[in-house]
Amino acid sequence: MHKNDLNISINKLSKIEGHADLDIKVENGEVKKVDLRVMENKRFFNQAVVGQNWNAVPQMTSRICGTCSIAHMTGCIEAVEKTLGIKPSEQTILMRKLTMYSLMIRDHALHLYYFVMPDLYGVDSILDLADTHKDLVHESLHVKSAGNNLSNLIAGRAVHAPFEQVGGFARVPDEAKIPEVILELKDTRDFVLRLIDIFYKCDWKLERKTDFVALKTRDFSFLEGTICSSSGACIEESNFWDHLHSVVIPYSQASGFEFEGHEYMVGALARVNLNKDALHAKTKKDAAEYLKVFPSINMYHNNLAQAIEILHSLDHSIEILENFEFKKEEAVKPETLTGEGVGVIEAPRGTLYYWLGINEGKVRYANLVIPTAQNLINMREDIRQMVHERINDGEAVIRKEAEKIIRAYDPCMSCASHFLRVNWV
Secondary structure (H helix, E strand, C coil): CCCCCCCEEEECCCCCCCCCCEEEECCCCEEEEEEEECCCCCCHHHHHHCCCCCHHHHHHHHHCCCCCCHHHHHHHHHHHHHCCCCCCCCHHHHHHHHHHHHHHHHHHHHHHHHHHHHHHCCCCHHHHEEEEECCHHHHHHHHHHHHHHHHHHHHHCCCCCCCCCEEEECCCCCCCCCCHHHHHHHHHHHHHHHHHHHHHCCCCCCEEEEEEEEEEEECCCCECCEEEEECCEEEHHHHHCCCCECCCCCCCCCCCCEECCECCCCCCCHHHHHHHHHCHHHHHHCHHHHHHHCCCCEEEEHHHHHHHHHHHCCCCCCCCHHCCCCCCCCCCCCCCCCCCEEEEECCCEEEEEEEEEEEEEEEEECCCCCCCHHHHHHHHHHHHHHHHHHHHHHHHHHHHHHHHHHHHCCCCCCCCCCCCEEEEC
């Protein structure tokens, strides 16, 4: 066998949302195969919601993912509202922004502190830093707590939130609790600025030219806007399916996607690349040096972009809570019970699409496009390039780099870091 011949099987990538395998084959120093296979059984949510009442579907779809339950519920609510002619009030829109900000704070913090940071310090778990970097461990808990408490205040709970609903919210924030949440958000800023600096100084690098796609919004609120790409395309939300194409991956349970015929990346890096000027003014001021990095084609800068998004979410949340007076209001009722509509939002891991058809109040069909599925082809090609670049560095290095690449995409991982078991054949 040639010294650069490799057959690598990474079975059941653990600590991600679902199950995946990775097979790599190298012959005579040439990368012949990179198969990233999603092995989780199909869950058929597109079909499960068919026949359900329009006002029950958002809570159903929130069960797609515990980590991103708020994103799925919000995206589904937007699709239902556009289908049934519901125009939410200014207060509802602001509360949805706060709900999404709470998700971004806690979810990005989980990824950066608990999944990525151990690699930066050469340990298996952030708990291994308790003796040497005790402050970072405490800061990680503080940042996550700030996101959870904001979600509790606005949406009732951080996971499967009960207050957000079609046309409004079941409850308004408890006025007595708003000041303490504001104080916690303000206290969290310095921790997040330190987090940004840590990932700014990280020297990991993997550059490959690709397209970046994100919902470009006026105030970086992750809600409403125009779907734009780094190649110059800008399309309306309702026309997304004319540009997004499903790609059958024969060895995988999940399909991939192309945007206008090419692989692409969604997520924090795409958002900051395309829309950094829309970040909160205070965020842009305090993160000015870090923002000079963008636009970037270094996929590891997805971690830095996530940290900056936490800061933006803190700053805009503080502004809204300090300046808006919440009042009890009734949910807006539908104008019709029959129609078709598209909801598009930015989930933590990228653009999330909901396309619904409703007839006489019952869902007739549904098409959901999930961020991680959109990143599958791009992730595979990044791994391919890494193997090509590091082929002479040995199996251990390739294993480590494969882990880092997959982590940088943040594909809905669960609660630990080192998730690859590699069998070298």
